[in-house]
Amino acid sequence: MRISGFASGMDIDSMVKELMNAKRTPLTKLSQQKTQLEWQQQQYRDINIKMVDFRNNKLFNSGLSGSIAAKQANISGNTAAVSAKAGSGAAAGAMTLEVTSLADAASVSSGVGIGAVDTTQSLSALKALGKINYVADGSGNLSFTFNGGTSTITLNENTDTLATMVTKINSTSSAKVNAFLDSATGKMSISSKISGASGSVSVDPGGLLDSFDLTLPAVGHDAIVKINGISINNPCK
Structure with a gap:
């Protein structure tokens, strides 16, 4: 230390x-x-x-x-x-643009509907009530076609309903249509997914959709616009 x-x-x-x-x-x-x-x-x-x-x-x-x-x-x-x-x-x-008319899609719709309907009931039950009419095969299957047979929708009378029918129509890409059914009046409308004059809707006769009294097809129209006074047709809305 x-x-x-x-x-x-x-x-x-x-x-x-x-x-x-x-x-x-x-x-x-x-x-x-x-x-x-x-x-x-x-x-x-x-x-x-x-x-x-x-x-x-x-x-x-x-x-x-x-x-x-x-x-x-x-x-x-x-x-x-x-x-x-x-x-x-x-x-x-400067350019001027004037919209003369908007485009719309071809469609068909019910003149007289089938009346108030439960869209969750089976097709066979609704047929028994006299609401709809169709012809099914021995397995209970039935079908209808659009636009000259280019698209076919197949249903089963025991397992399908009007609600599932509308869903199948809307989800079938080849049909190129949208369907709507009003359960309060039983009226149906079907419109083309393609707007303008090039779109078309026609329901082939002899199937389930005859029950809904669908009218003759209403043709689609192109939009008409004027650019600097010149009219131009356009299928888009």
Whole structure:
């Protein structure tokens, strides 16, 4: 054991600490330099990321002809009714657009319905009540066709109902129609999924749908718009 500076009168511990601090100075400087280099490395990394993003996204897109020659379309009037986009080849100037008529789809609908009906009852039960009429085979299966036989719907009188019939019509992609049945009146409507004059709906006679007194097909119509006074037909709504 020793007593600091007891014999010499000098504070040996303080002197040792100061000498050690002096020895640590280079290490401290190196640690500070390391931290500074790490900061610089992070800054260089951030700059590199921004440069890559500028090259790939900003600089590349600015060189496209569509970006250089971009034009803008401004709409006045009913902005909810029409939208417009100007390409690089669009001519400058004003254009007017007037909607003469909207497109509609071909459809057939009941003249006189079968009356109020429970659409969850089986077809055989409804037939027994005199609501509908059809001819089924020995297994209880029956079918009807659309549009000249291009699409056939097959049902079973014991397991199918009017509700499942409507579902099957709507889910048969080849039929390209939507069916709706009002249970309060027993009236049915069938419309084409294709709007405009090109869509068609016809129900081939002799099947279950004869019970609903579907009228002759109502043809679809194209939309008619006028652009700068020139009428243009369009099948879209």
